[in-house]
Amino acid sequence: MIPEGIHWHRTAPPPPACARVESDLTADVVIVGAGLTGLRTAITLAEAGVDTTVLDAEKIGFGSSGRSGGQCNPIWRATPDDLCNKFGAAQAERLIRTTLTSADDLFDDIRRYDVACEAEQNGWIQAAHTRNAADGLKRLHEAWAGAGADITINSKAKTHAAVGSNAYDFSLHHAKGGFVQPMALTRGYASAAQAAGARLYEEAPAQLIEQKGSKWRIQTPNGSIAADTVILTTNAYTDDLWPGLRQTMLPMYSISIATASLTPEQRATVLPGRKTISDTRLAIYYARYDADHRLIFGCVGSNDSARTLGGVGRLLNGLHTVFPQLKDIKIECSWAGRIGVTQDMMPRMFEPAPGVLAGVGFSGRGIAMTSVMGRSLARKVLGGHNDDLPFPVSTIKPIPFHAVSSRMVPLMAPSMSMKDKAGVIWDCVKPSSSEKEI
Template sequence: MITNSFNPQSIDEVHWRRTAAKRPNATVLRDKIEVDFAIVGGGLTGCRTAIGLAEAGAKVAVLEAHDIGFGASGRSGGQCNPIWRATPDELRAKFGEDQAARLIKATLGSADALFDDIRSYEVDCDAEQNGWVQAAHCKSAKKRLISLGEAWKSAGAPIEFLGREETQKVSGSSEYGFSLFHSKGGHVQPLSLTYGYARAAERLGAVLFENSKVTSMQRVGDKWAVTTPTGQVLAKQVILTTNAHTNGLWPGLQQTFFPMVSIALATEPLSDDLQQQVLPNAVTIADSRRAIFFARYDRDRRLIFGCVGSTDKAAALGGIGRLRNGLHRVFPQLKQTKIETAWAGRIAVTTEMMPHLHEPAPGVIAALGFSGRGIAMTSVMGRALAKRAMGGPDDVLPFPVSPVSPIPFHWGTKKVLPLGAPAMSLRDKLDTLFDPL
């Protein structure tokens, strides 16, 4: 730990693994078993889906290629951001009145539903629902946030508009002159949330397997044979919840999103004096930059600060510099504060910035692409997947069932994605120079 720089040995050490709650009792699949539902992917979506199915009395197996919570579920900022980037009217135009109404209703209730889940399933995940500040970094961003806030407030979201003085008071930063305050927002320890969901699913009878990568899926009569290097699961239905770590297991699914990267750091625990200066009400904050800055506290009052990265290595293409410079720009009070660790995690981003729900074959359901809204919306999706898998019709689902449609020229765009973070950061700097608030 050294001031104003990173200890090389601490880079790519995921902070959440240091403070996580009790792990679930997952093992390696070494047999041939038969269940009603096989869930591929042991993150938030998969584990919340397992809860719903097991509660309904189904036999459920969860299969994770690495360890439970390995992906974004154990690496994200852990922020519960309970509205979309699109307005309700834009959702109506895209999905139609009835489908949009279900999605808007689920969105408005998503934060409370998450924290209700945490209480109901006794999940130990350092949850705090103190609100979410969405701050504008330039004048044009302020206009967009005003429109977004007015639209969602009209739909029923408890949103307040904060001017310069109020924004600086609630954030502890002079960087921003306007923000939205969403009182239902908050944050969690994301890996502990995943573990808590997994343990709840276990208590209900689901079986969890990790380090059990699915290598193939084949139709065998009226069931699916899901095969790993050391075992096999026969299931009536398979649910794919691999999100940004989706591979070629199902043709075309990997090409329906872009695997973006979020990077973050954890400071040392802040003194009482610094806590009064930085996010004094322990809110969550995210800004309007393309290479978004976000921050929140952990349970020990370390500040977690993040932005957009380039690869699975936090330092790639200047990522460490962006983190450090961003932290000191937003919170100059922390220039002498030690940084303990930094890490990266993949997130799945769709072109619509909304998750996808697919049924590519009888007995197969897939859900992915949470686009930075995973903490709140994986829980919504998990409930939806359980309903759908148990035979629920389209008209009860918050998300529309859509075909698997690969993005045109996906391979080419994916190759240049690592350059996106520095490019977005440059555009953000130009915004603050030529379009200041």
């Protein structure tokens, strides 16, 4: 039996000391959610002299920020033209420009705040698991490379060499991609926020938000915080504190395993350049190393346990499919975390009432884009105009039939896996459109 346990929690540096709310407090801004988004928002606000308080219902980094794969994948699934059609040319241009610098901005932040988070910017391989998927990646490459992204095509031979696997015959290489230890990054941001003057409180669940005169008041079990502005950054762990916010996302699940440290001989044949990889499956496979040469391998799960509905079995099957040379390697632990997924796989920046903001829905692009969102939320509080922000600011619009869709989420991972298998089988039997190596 593979033990359950969040690998990042056991290898991250110690967290900064945080207080608990035990009285009634005041602040200029109160941020609900002490993950990457909330903490990056707090850093910018505190550096600008804003009296900033951050609350979390659990410990710092309890949610997605301490459970993700830690991969910095710095482009959207949508093309620039898709973004223009959705948001309009001016808004899309701001988002595209910010997207192109998002990875460098993240790694610059890590250096600026001296965050010890095992950061490596070695590139990201986006691998096609079928010929149809390869065609889609070719279109994505053409679109984003045309917009200025540093993306190149890997041929069959280059893909095999870069991945250390014959499971994929085509891939894109995103030079700006990389990875971090996500809990270490979160704790590092927490320390940076404190150093700038922000106050951080753990185990302080926000139970009620209400307007009292010109202030917003957040009630916790043992005290309250009154502030001019409230920012909600709870993402996939959002509850019903603000009506409708939870219903703007579906809670998908990422499940992962950590292997034992690979030997030098194994590392020479598995992601030898220490790049990250993710593929085009619906139940996506992804992998990267940690600082001690363990391979972190993940896919889509069904709930907060990696074991549910055969989750660990899918992980092991995926690991052995992509890296058969690791079929006998020891697995040290498995874990799961939620991902806030929107209908169009794009984040949302909401302003549901004057003095209330929210930034959620990163849909698997959180390592790079939570920092973008955090800086954007802070800029908005500091007086930035909506027309200067990379994300459009909107009112809350719940996903139709959200309750029904949420109940179906546990079945989505095995269903997507079945569709992926069918796609691979069809890819093997259908006639190839070209005799050339892709």
